[in-house]
Amino acid sequence: NAGVTQTPKFQVLKTGxxxxxxxAQDMNHNSMYWYRQDPGMGLRLIYYSASEGTTDKGExxxxxxxxxxxxxxxxxxxxxxxxxxxxxxxxxxSLRQDSNQPQHFGDGTRLSIL
Amino acid sequence: xxxxxxxEDQVNVAEGNPLTVKCTYSVSGNPYLFWxxxxxxxxxxxxxxxxxxxxxxxxxYGFEAEFNKSQTSxxxxxxxxxxxxxxxxxxxxxxxxxxxQKVTFGTGTKLQVIP
Numbered sequence: 299n300a301g302v303t304q305t306p307k308f309q310v311l312k313t314g315x316x317x318x319x320x321x322a323q324d325m326n327h328n329s330m331y332w333y334r335q336d337p338g339m340g341l342r343l344i345y346y347s348a349s350e351g352t353t354d355k356g357e358x359x360x361x362x363x364x365x366x367x368x369x370x371x372x373x374x375x376x377x378x379x380x381x382x383x384x385x386x387x388x389x390x391x392s393l394r395q396d397s398n399q400p401q402h403f404g405d406g407t408r409l410s411i412l
Numbered sequence: 413x414x415x416x417x418x419x420e421d422q423v424n425v426a427e428g429n430p431l432t433v434k435c436t437y438s439v440s441g442n443p444y445l446f447w448x449x450x451x452x453x454x455x456x457x458x459x460x461x462x463x464x465x466x467x468x469x470x471x472x473y474g475f476e477a478e479f480n481k482s483q484t485s486x487x488x489x490x491x492x493x494x495x496x497x498x499x500x501x502x503x504x505x506x507x508x509x510x511x512x513q514k515v516t517f518g519t520g521t522k523l524q525v526i527p
Contacts, residue, residue: 302455338421340502340519341456356514388455398444398463398508401515403455 300324304389304404311379311411319374319407321389327402329395330372332356332364334385335406341388347372348395379411414439414507418518425493426526433488433521435503445486446504446515447477456502462486473497493525 305320323330328349333341343356347366361383363375372391376383386408390401415438425431437443444463448456460471467479477488488501503518 338519341517343514346514390455398461398506400446400448400458400461401456403448403457405453405455 302389302391302402302404304387304407306407307405308408309410311376311409313379313381313411315379317376317379317409319376319387319389319409320371321373321404322371323389323391323402324370325391325402326369327391327393328369329392330366331390331392331401332362332372332374333388333390334358335388336385344374344387346395381411383409384411385409414443414505414516416503416505416516416518418501418503418521420521421519422522422524424524424526427495428492431490431493431497431523431525433501433503433523435486435488435518437484437486437503437505439505439507442508444506444508445477445479446506447471447475447486447488448502448504448517450500450502450520452499459488459501493523495525495527498523498525
């Protein structure tokens, strides 16, 4: 059972380049999330998708876009990468956004912007 | 607005000793509370949750947490620490009143279990 799968695991970009981070879940969850993790700041929500066909901004959406391609897949795009976007990015999913069920996380994408 | 605080960046404990990782929260209504663990180069893994009912919640790997409404705390505990418990621990809260509220994560506490 794969759970939440993120690709790639590592990436180095130059400032101004674009990139899409991929995420897929096989748990038939309705809600999916993108977070970034920075030292001393915990996890900050970038965007979320409560259900297929909907997306909403989180705490730190600037510089990012998302696409909920179908129920399984939720991608995060950096249109013009900046050094401030160097971070570890985590995708997560949950049964529903308003449920008491926990979120399930992928193993992250470690992104460096030079 | 909801918030969660983990006042200790790092907790050191000797193997075999009891451990406590602290968490306090602030919500306007009733909270859902969660603990997650993160091992190096891995995503967060769910440990346990408090929804309602018994204030002592038991979870995975021998961990438990005590919900204290008057002190707005949800401390993570384990009677006897293992070296393999060394990891980063996150507390999270969701306010269940007044419509949708996202989950807010704490900044994490690094647990170091010393052999």
